[in-house]
Amino acid sequence: MRMYDVIKKKRDGEALSAEEIRAFIEGYSKGEIPDYQAAALCMAIFFRGMSDEETTELTLAVRDSGERLDTSRIKGLRVDKHSTGGVGDKTSLVVAPIVASLGLTVAKMSGRGLGHTGGTIDKLEAIPGFCTGLAVSEFENIVNETGIAIVGQSATLAPADKMLYALRDVTATVDSMPLIASSIMGKKLAADDDCIVLDVKTGSGSFMKELEDSRTLAKLMVAIGKRAGKRISALITDMDRPLGYAVGNSLEVVEAIEALQGKGPEDLVELSLALASQILFLADKGTLEECRALAEDAITSGKALDTFAKMVKAQGGDPEYIYHPEKFATAPYSREVKVTQSGYIASVDTEKYGLASLLLGAGRNTKEDAIDLTAGYMIQKKTGDYVNAGDTLAVLYTSNASLLDAAERTLLNATTITAEAPEKRPLIFEVI
Ligand code: URA
Numbered sequence: 001m002r003m004y005d006v007i008k009k010k011r012d013g014e015a016l017s018a019e020e021i022r023a024f025i026e027g028y029s030k031g032e033i034p035d036y037q038a039a040a041l042c043m044a045i046f047f048r049g050m051s052d053e054e055t056t057e058l059t060l061a062v063r064d065s066g067e068r069l070d071t072s073r074i075k076g077l078r079v080d081k082h083s084t085g086g087v088g089d090k091t092s093l094v095v096a097p098i099v100a101s102l103g104l105t106v107a108k109m110s111g112r113g114l115g116h117t118g119g120t121i122d123k124l125e126a127i128p129g130f131c132t133g134l135a136v137s138e139f140e141n142i143v144n145e146t147g148i149a150i151v152g153q154s155a156t157l158a159p160a161d162k163m164l165y166a167l168r169d170v171t172a173t174v175d176s177m178p179l180i181a182s183s184i185m186g187k188k189l190a191a192d193d194d195c196i197v198l199d200v201k202t203g204s205g206s207f208m209k210e211l212e213d214s215r216t217l218a219k220l221m222v223a224i225g226k227r228a229g230k231r232i233s234a235l236i237t238d239m240d241r242p243l244g245y246a247v248g249n250s251l252e253v254v255e256a257i258e259a260l261q262g263k264g265p266e267d268l269v270e271l272s273l274a275l276a277s278q279i280l281f282l283a284d285k286g287t288l289e290e291c292r293a294l295a296e297d298a299i300t301s302g303k304a305l306d307t308f309a310k311m312v313k314a315q316g317g318d319p320e321y322i323y324h325p326e327k328f329a330t331a332p333y334s335r336e337v338k339v340t341q342s343g344y345i346a347s348v349d350t351e352k353y354g355l356a357s358l359l360l361g362a363g364r365n366t367k368e369d370a371i372d373l374t375a376g377y378m379i380q381k382k383t384g385d386y387v388n389a390g391d392t393l394a395v396l397y398t399s400n401a402s403l404l405d406a407a408e409r410t411l412l413n414a415t416t417i418t419a420e421a422p423e424k425r426p427l428i429f430e431v432i
Pocket of ligand 1: 111114179180183
């Protein structure tokens with residue numbers, strides 16, 4: 001099989017065979033297929049799409065590109081949640097400790113920032129010392145000791161996704177349904193979770209802007225999971241505005257800690273509790289109402305925060321940062337972004353809001369880029385709020401002062417202010 005022929009076939013809109021898909025994933029993971037050919041194929045898939053059968057084959061090939069977790073070595077019922085990606089979406093840092101503190105096992109594989117969205121792995125690396133690149137045996141040991149560990153894709157776990165994920169991030173090939181579905185479900189199947197809850201975003205900050213597309217993606221991933229024998233459901237949730245107020249890696253960790261301390265922003269806490277309740281429900285911990293009460297208690301009792309601190313310590317991080325988030329370093333440069341008009345914030349272009357964080361240094365332009373973990377911003381006014389001209393919309397943070405102007409412009413251009421208050425959108429649209 002020549003990679004050239006596979007790219008051409010997809011470019012011309014034909015379906016790829018299982019053998020062709022497997023040969024691509026195997027060859028790319030082994031370094032036999034160069035980045036430029038993989039990028040060309042991703043772009044062809046972006047434009048031409050894939051049938052459900054091709055997407056399932058791609059998912060299984062990603063799963064099989066490395067080792068699968070040896071579940072006989074892991075104690076307890078393995079559960080997980082995964083988001084399709086959003087701006088300010090730090091729910092994994094809240095949900096995973098909640099459900100682990102209630103006796104479920106979280107052996108989680110997450111990703112770095114992708115496109116305009118942030119990633120759990122970059123966020124966790126904002127905690128001094130935290131190691132996201134554990135060997136499989138170490139990962140298993142920590143999961144067995146603490147009930148929870150979160151790692152990135154690696155040379156052994158879903159290596160094809162590690163490589164494709166980084167490639168898609170910098171080649172404008174993220175927002176493709178088959179590439180998203182195979183990336184997420186390939187990782188989840190490699191970790192061999194028993195129960196999976198997907199958070200499929202919809203709206204301007206999501207990779208799927210339209211509700212119908214988000215629904216199709218959710219159904220596709222749920223079907224792949226069910227076929228693999230998983231207990232799985234998906235929540236379709238709003239990403240037409242950032243979640244919470246913090247955008248940027250260390251800022252988001254602090255906000256997630258505040259949520260675990262019982263003082264997080266309403267939308268973040270509400271969505272985290274909904275996701276945690278779904279996981280507990282799939283794990284047979286009671287009715288949805290009972291599961292919600294369990295999740296709330298995990299926060300109010302401090303159990304979830306303690307579990308997060310335990311995980312941080314086990315993965316080499318300093319747990320003092322979890323109990324004293326004021327210890328996180330702040331960026332040396334900041335700027336208040338002021339609105340120039342009075343009225344209601346009617347809408348924000350949330351993808352551009354995500355880009356503003358990247359412009360401050362929180363994301364990558366090339367695969368090799370290092371990121372500024374302190375970069376990002378704290379939103380002061382959100383969709384639906386009334387503002388007076390001169391009010392602060394957000395406070396920007398960065399280690400490079402020359403980046404402030406572009407980020408400020410981007411945020412202001414992405415914010416629409418009108419005389420009329422906007423209609424409220426639901427936080428959770430539906431459960432699939
Ligand atoms: N999360 C993933 O793991 N992969 C994607 O493609 C999008 C979100």
